[in-house]
Amino acid sequence: MVQRFEGKVALVTAAAQGIGAAVARRIAAEGGVVVATDLQQDKLDELVGELGSDKALAVKVDVTSRGEIDAAVAAAVERFGRLDVLVNNAGGCIVSTKPEDTPADEWHRQLDLTLVSAAQCIQSALPHLLESRGNVVTISSVNGLAAFGNIEYSAAKAGQAAMTQNFAARFGPSGVRFNVVAPGTIRTPNWDSQPGTLERLAKLYPLGRAGEPEDIAAAVAFLASDDAAWITGLTLPVEGGVLLGPAALSLAAKD
Ligand SMILES: NC(=O)c1ccc[n+]([C@@H]2O[C@H](COP(=O)([O-])OP(=O)(O)OC[C@H]3O[C@@H](n4cnc5c(N)ncnc54)[C@H](O)[C@@H]3O)[C@@H](O)[C@H]2O)c1
Numbered sequence: 001m002v003q004r005f006e007g008k009v010a011l012v013t014a015a016a017q018g019i020g021a022a023v024a025r026r027i028a029a030e031g032g033v034v035v036a037t038d039l040q041q042d043k044l045d046e047l048v049g050e051l052g053s054d055k056a057l058a059v060k061v062d063v064t065s066r067g068e069i070d071a072a073v074a075a076a077v078e079r080f081g082r083l084d085v086l087v088n089n090a091g092g093c094i095v096s097t098k099p100e101d102t103p104a105d106e107w108h109r110q111l112d113l114t115l116v117s118a119a120q121c122i123q124s125a126l127p128h129l130l131e132s133r134g135n136v137v138t139i140s141s142v143n144g145l146a147a148f149g150n151i152e153y154s155a156a157k158a159g160q161a162a163m164t165q166n167f168a169a170r171f172g173p174s175g176v177r178f179n180v181v182a183p184g185t186i187r188t189p190n191w192d193s194q195p196g197t198l199e200r201l202a203k204l205y206p207l208g209r210a211g212e213p214e215d216i217a218a219a220v221a222f223l224a225s226d227d228a229a230w231i232t233g234l235t236l237p238v239e240g241g242v243l244l245g246p247a248a249l250s251l252a253a254k255d
Helices: 018-029 041-051 066-080 104-132 151-174 197-202 213-224 242-254
Strands: 009-012 033-038 056-060 085-088 135-139 177-183 235-238
Touching: 009 018, 009 066, 018 033, 018 041, 018 085, 018 213, 033 041, 033 066, 041 056, 056 066, 066 104, 085 104, 085 213, 104 135, 104 151, 135 151, 135 213, 151 177, 177 213, 213 235
Parallel strands: 009 033, 009 085, 033 056, 085 135, 135 177, 177 235
Antiparallel strands: none
16 A cells, blocks of 8 residues: 555544544555544554554544643644644534424534534644644535535534635645545444444445445545645545435436
């Protein structure tokens, strides 16, 4: 495998499982050092055991706590001397009310986990990214690009793209890049509590399957590497063609 992250240090949020763990593995496989953060210390420890303690560090972080984010960034720089890449992966769909009934505090909880946390991570990492001329990749969703339901989650994900464009414009002249990967349905433990849903959704994908965490990790690795040195402010959908829409799927089936 190409070694695009040799000498680079990446901090990944929500890295204990699913997409975050796949991103951590991919960056490590390409020669990088990974600071893996999450709420689940035991799973982080397993991941660091797998990657090797010289190549990875586990830090327990709740991304809704600025103090914990700052401590993780400080630990990364103290241990490895630099920070080159931030992967904002934390953020899931946590509101279960009907959108017409969602109280303001539920809106705040969703925005805090998905959008405000990403902004706080960027603020915390930025001084080090300015030093390394590094970059940020934020994991959004196709929900931020089209109407797939889950209004509060979708609004938070759409907000990540607007935030990214503005950070990209502001800090481009300083050599720091900001991009977004917007996944479609990905096979992660996120779906474990809804048996059958992933399989049902997979049928809606023109490429005939749900995504794997590795599909997203490959796109993140590209955007975070020097191969994307002239790409900033982009939202890259990685979604098996689902944004082509159901009409495209049924038209194609008639040929
Ligand atoms: N799985 C999908 O189909 C899918 C699709 C589109 C976008 N995404 C996005 O990808 C990202 C990762 O999703 P996934 O499916 O891999 O997740 P997952 O549900 O498999 O894992 C989520 C991880 O986040 C951690 N976490 C939860 N709250 C946290 C907090 N406050 N602070 C730190 N860590 C916290 C959990 O401990 C867990 O390890 C999310 O932003 C999600 O919105 C996922």
